[in-house]
Amino acid sequence: MPNTISTPSGQPAGVPVFLSPEDRERLLNDFNKTNWDYHKEETLVSLFKKQALLHPKNFAAVYQENRMNYIELDQKSNQLANVLLEKGVKEGMFVPVWLDRSLEWLVVILGILKTGAAYVPIDPGYPVKRVEYILADTSAEILITDTQRGNLLREGINAEIFHLDNTESLSHLSAELPDITINQDALAYTIYTSGSTGNPKGVMISHHSIQHLVTWHNQYFHVDDTSHLTLVAGLAFDISVWEIWSALIAGAILYIADNEDRVGPSELVNFYRRNQITHGFVPSVLAPSVVEETRKYNDLKLKYLFTAGGKT
Template sequence: MRADTVEPPARPSAQAPATSVPVPARIAAHGASAADRVAVTGPDTTLTYGELDDRADRLAAALQAAGARPGSCVAVLLPRSARYVLAAAAVMKAGAAYLPLDPATPADRVEYILGDAATAVVLTDHERAGTLPAGPWTVIDLDEPRSLVPAPQTPADPHIGPDSLAYVIYTSGSTGRPKGVEITHANLANLVDWHNAAFEVSSDDRASQVAGLGFDAAVWEIWPPLAAGAALHVADEGTHRSPQLLQDWLVEKQITIGFAPTLLAEQLIAAQWPAHTALRTLLTGAERLNRRPLAGLPFTLVNNYGPTECTVVATSGEVGPEGNHPGPPSIGRPIPGTLALLLDEAQRPVGEGEPGELVLAGPHVGRGYRHDPERTAERFVTVRTGDGETVRAYRTGDRVRRLDDGRLIFLGRLDDQVKVRGYRIEPAEITSWLTQAPGVGAGTVTVLGDESGEGERELVAYVVASGDQPPAAAEVRAFLAAQLPDYMVPAHVVTLDALPMTPNGKLDRAALPRPAVVAEPAASPAGESTDDVKVWLGELIAELLNLGQVGEDDNIFLLGGHSMLAMQVVSRVRQRYGVKMTLRQLFRGPTVSAIAAEVAQQQQEASA
C-alpha cells in the first residue's frame, strides 16, 4: 500500500445486520413502544411516533379506498415538512410505492411523470391541488378533511414483502425524458440496516432533512433515523440552500448526524464551528467532492457515492483533513454486500490501477425502470465476476480507479469529456484544481460555445470566495496555469456569491450566467442617496424579473425570484456600492427597501 493514499479507517464499512424488515413495520414498533418520543419536527408541525403511526394508518386506509394497491404509485406533491414524511409513510403502509414530486418541478414534467408512472393517487395540499393536470388519478387534498371521511381507521394488511415496491423516483434521462427508478422494500431495508450500523444511529440522535424531495438523498435522510427511533428535523425553505443559514440551523437544532449536498458541504467544512456543536457526522454526496475538511472540525466528514438505481449509497468513506492526505478525496469503499467491478468497453475487468466503468452488484441494486423493459435491459445487466460467478448488476456509466487499499477515485462520466481547441478535456479535472486556488471556497468549470466545432469554445470557471473578498480572476488563472496545460486554463473567471443548485441540491449548470452578465459595473457616484439606491435597485430587479416595475416593499421571491436571481442582486450591489452584502441578508430582507437600508447602514458605518 502506498503511504500517500492512506485514509482514516473506513468506519462506514461496518457490517449491517440483514433484517429485511420493512420501514413501516419499524415505525409502527416505535409507535407502540415509544409513543411520546418525537419522530419528526418541521416548519409545519411536530409528530410523535404514536401520532405518526396513528395518522399514517388513517391515511393509508383512505389511500386504499381511493385505489392504492401493491405495485401502484401514489405521488406525494408536498413541500419539505413533517406532513410530507407522514404522507410517504402512509403510502408504504397502504402497500403502494410513494412517488416523490418536489413542488418546484415544472408542470409539464409533473404531468409526464404522473402519466408514465400510471399514478393511482396524488397526495397534495390545497395550494397545489388546483394546479394538477387532469388524469385518471385520484387527488387527495390533505387540507380538506372531508377527503378522509370514507376511510376506516386502519388499513387492510397489504402483505408487504421484500420484493414489494417501496418507492419510485424519476431521474433525468439521456433521451430528454425522465425515467422512473423502482426500489423495493428489500433494497430500502438494506440501506437502513447499513446506515444505522455504520453510523451507530440510536433513539438519542437528532437527524436532519435538507435534501430536495425529488433527490434520492431525501430517502436516505428520512427512513434510517425513523427506523432507529431517532428525531428527524426538517429544515425550512431557504435554510437548505445557504451554507451560513444551514450551519446556524444545524448548531441550533443540535443535529448529531446530517447530510449536505456536495456544493454546500464543501463550504460547511471550510467554516469555523462553535465548540458546542453537537454534529458528529456530516454525510455528503451528489457531486464530485474536491475539498477536504479543515483540521480540528468537531465532526467527521463522510463522502458517499451511489446512483439512484442502487438505493442511494453504494460506496462510502471518511475524508481526512487538509494536509494529511494528498490527492482528491475518494468515494470510499463498497458498503457491505456490494460488489464493485471495474470493466472495460467489452465488459472485461481492467488491469490493476487502471480506470474503468464502475459496475455494481448487490442487494441495493433496484428492480429497474418503471414500464421501460428496453432501458432496464440496457443498464441492468448480467456480468461475470472474477470468481466466474454470474450476478445481476447495474452499469453506472461512471469512470473510477481503484487504489491499492481498495478505495475508489471518481474520475467522471464516460460521456462528460468535451473538446476545446482540438483537445479532449474533462472539466472535473480542472474543477479539482480550481477549488484549491487561493481565495476560492467552491467552484465549477463549464464550456460555452458551439458544440459543432464551428464557433470558438471557451472554458469558464465559476468561483465562490472563501472569505469576504472575491478572488482576483488573474490570480486564479495564474494558479491554474501553474498546474495545468494552457488549453485547460479557463478563459473567464466569474465570481458568484453561491453556485446555483437544482431543487435536488445538485449544480444547476443551466442557471450559470454567461461571463458578460456579471461584468463589473461602473462605480456609483459618491454620496448617492437612499432614494437613489432604491431607484437603481428597483430597475435592476425589474429587469432581472422581466417586470415593468417593482415596488420598494415587494417581496422579490413572491414576484418569481429564485436563488440565482438573488445571487446576481447581491453580486451587483456589492460591486456597485462596495458593501459586504450577503445572500443571507437578502433572504432575511428580500425587498428593495430592506436592501437599500442595509447599503445605507454599511456605508454609514464605513464612514464613521
C-alpha cells in the same frame, strides 16, 4: 532501459512484497467484510412500527415550530392508509406525492407504504408538464397534492386528485394499522431522474433494498433513539430517502430543514446548532464552505456530516 516505478518501500513495482500471516488476513478478509446481521424479511413499515411501539412519545419529526411524536405519526398514517385503501390503492400501484416539505409529507409517504403501494416523490417546484408526464408514466390512479398545485393540472388527466388540504379531519377514521401483508421485495418508492438527457426515468427501489442500506448505515454510524438527523436534501432526490428512513427506523428525531435553512453554509450550520443535529447531511457543492463555517463554533453536536451529489 525502461523507467522503473518504485513502491513506497523503494522496491520496483512487480517485485512481490511478502506479508505476515496476520497482515494477509487483515487485508484479504477483515478489510473486506461488508455483511452484517439484519432481518431480510423486514420492511420500512415493520421497522417503523417497532419504533412506534418502543418509543411512542419520542418526537419523530420536527418542522419549523411543529412536531409530531411516533405514536401520532403512526396513527395519522394509518388513518390516511385506510382512506387510500377505500379509494382502491393497493400493492403494485404508484402514488405520486406533490407537496411541500412538511410533517404531512411524512404522514403521506408512510400512509402510502402501509397500503402496500409505492410512493413517487415529486419535487414541489417541478413544472406542470413534468408532473403530468410522471402521472402518465406511472399510470397513477391518484395524486396526493394540495389545492394550489392540483388546480394547475389540465383537465382530463386520468388520475384522481386528492387535495390533502381540502380533506376533512381524518381523526374520526380508524387509526388501526391496515391488515396488509407487505413483502420485502415489494416496491417502496420510485424516484424520477432529472431528465437532462431526455424524458425523466423512474428508478424503482424495493423495501428490501432501502432497509438493507439504512440498517447498515444506522449500525455503522451509531444512529439510535437519541440521535438528531436532518432532512436537507430535496424531496425528489434519492438522498432524502436515506435521510428519512435512517431516522424513522431508529426511533430518532428527523429535523426537516425548510428552504431558508438550505440556501447557504451559515444557514445550514445554524440549523445544525439550533436543533443539536448529531447526523447531518450537506450537498457536496456546499460541503467545503459548511465545514469551514463549523470551525466558528464549539457548541455543535455533530458526530457525522455526510455529503453526496450536487442537487438539492
